[in-house]
Amino acid sequence: MVAERWDESEDLKLSDALDRTDWSFYSGSQLTFGPGAIRALQSVINRRKLKRVLVVTDTVLSEAGIVAQAENVLAKTSADWTLFTEGEVEPSTSTVARVAELANSFQPDLFVAIGGGSNMDLAKAAAASFTHNMDAERMLGFDQVPGPTTPLVCLPTTAGTGSEVTHSAVLKSAATGQKGAILSQYLRPDVAIVDPNLTISCPPKVTAECGFDAITHAIEALLVNRWSNLTEDQNHGLPYEGNHPLGDLFAEKAISLIASNLQRAVGAAESIRSRSGMALAATLAGMAFSSCGVSLAHALEYPLGAKYGCSHGIGNAIVLPAVMRFWIPERETQLARIATLLGVVRADTMPPREAAEAGIQMLEKLRASVQLPSKLSEVGATHADIQGLAENSLKAKRLLDLSPRKANLEDITAMLSASM
Numbered sequence: 426m427v428a429e430r431w432d433e434s435e436d437l438k439l440s441d442a443l444d445r446t447d448w449s450f451y452s453g454s455q456l457t458f459g460p461g462a463i464r465a466l467q468s469v470i471n472r473r474k475l476k477r478v479l480v481v482t483d484t485v486l487s488e489a490g491i492v493a494q495a496e497n498v499l500a501k502t503s504a505d506w507t508l509f510t511e512g513e514v515e516p517s518t519s520t521v522a523r524v525a526e527l528a529n530s531f532q533p534d535l536f537v538a539i540g541g542g543s544n545m546d547l548a549k550a551a552a553a554s555f556t557h558n559m560d561a562e563r564m565l566g567f568d569q570v571p572g573p574t575t576p577l578v579c580l581p582t583t584a585g586t587g588s589e590v591t592h593s594a595v596l597k598s599a600a601t602g603q604k605g606a607i608l609s610q611y612l613r614p615d616v617a618i619v620d621p622n623l624t625i626s627c628p629p630k631v632t633a634e635c636g637f638d639a640i641t642h643a644i645e646a647l648l649v650n651r652w653s654n655l656t657e658d659q660n661h662g663l664p665y666e667g668n669h670p671l672g673d674l675f676a677e678k679a680i681s682l683i684a685s686n687l688q689r690a691v692g693a694a695e696s697i698r699s700r701s702g703m704a705l706a707a708t709l710a711g712m713a714f715s716s717c718g719v720s721l722a723h724a725l726e727y728p729l730g731a732k733y734g735c736s737h738g739i740g741n742a743i744v745l746p747a748v749m750r751f752w753i754p755e756r757e758t759q760l761a762r763i764a765t766l767l768g769v770v771r772a773d774t775m776p777p778r779e780a781a782e783a784g785i786q787m788l789e790k791l792r793a794s795v796q797l798p799s800k801l802s803e804v805g806a807t808h809a810d811i812q813g814l815a816e817n818s819l820k821a822k823r824l825l826d827l828s829p830r831k832a833n834l835e836d837i838t839a840m841l842s843a844s845m
């Protein structure tokens with residue numbers, strides 16, 4: 426299997442020399458993983474002789490005692506700290522401005538984010554805004570952050586977005602009301618401290634939704650357009666590199682971890698083994714997709730969240746099987762590999778197309794086992810909505826460009842109809 430994919434990249438000929446011949450992998454400087462890893466915050470601060478820490482979190486995590494755990498570690502250092510506890514779901518650029526304002530008066534030499542993707546994204550954007558004295562609105566898009574930011578440590582409390590290792594911050598623009606993202610390699614948190622104990626209080630429904638966001642990241646990272654098919658801007662690089670061998674490594678491990686741990690993490694919240702499996706999977710999937718990319722599932726999901734208010738994980742879970750089926754003609758070998766990773770017995774002995782379909786059905790079973798909706802109608806969509814949803818999906822050009830099979834309006838309409 427691996428040899429086969431290497432052959433694909435070695436197919437480059439001299440005549441392709443002007444096309445892309447290399448790929449990159451980006452990451453922060455430290456990942457500390459494991460139950461009790463929160464202790465590592467102490468050595469990060471002491472080793473770097475940091476003195477002023479701005480913690481970005483929310484009231485729910487304060488009340489759950491998770492912020493107190495971090496404060497206990499901070500108390501063992503000589504640093505002063507202050508808290509911003511007004512993190513929100515889908516943080517807006519105006520909230521980023523409020524955190525940056527607090528930073529201007531406190532002058533932190535370290536940001537610490539505690540929470541799910543929303544709090545981490547808020548802290549990433551605020552660190553960039555504070556460092557460069559620049560409104561977050563001006564940083565939306567790719568490569569608009571002028572340079573490195575004040576260091577940031579992320580402590581995720583959900584296993585989903587992988588934001589602790591990614592280069593994106595999803596924000597709601599206070600100017601337009603639209604959701605957008607800052608994409609910059611400078612946004613990757615310096616340190617990710619992934620402590621599965623911090624995810625134990627995450628409720629079953631959120632655990633399932635976040636788990637399906639993570640598996641969507643891993644599956645899309647494996648299936649997006651190959652790195653050698655993308656054209657690079659020599660000044661800015663690419664927001665996503667396209668599928669490459671290092672991404673495969675992380676994505677494959679993430680899929681098998683989710684297949685064997687998600688159900689138990691949802692059903693037996695305090696199983697530290699399954700929480701650990703999911704926490705590691707989400708981080709690995711974050712490393713995979715933030716390098717290789719995500720594509721149609723995310724493009725189809727964004728209008729769903731905006732119109733019906735369903736979570737990002739639910740939207741992904743509903744549309745992902747139809748997207749995978751659309752990609753079979755271009756990616757049957759990789760889809761057959763995914764079937765094996767998801768636990769389809771003897772997938773490696775089946776014809777690839779058959780194995781690919783068996784893998785997709787296995788994913789649908791996993792979705793049902795954690796009580797996630799399987800149809801768009803379950804989040805309130807009607808057939809009359811499909812055209813409008815498809816037209817909005819087409820606006821996510823950056824994601825569509827990563828599709829290994831070109832998708833037009835008709836294709837997207839068909840995928841949404843199949844998800845009804």
Ligand SMILES: [Fe+2]
Nearest residue numbers: 638642723737
């Ligand atoms: Fe996602």
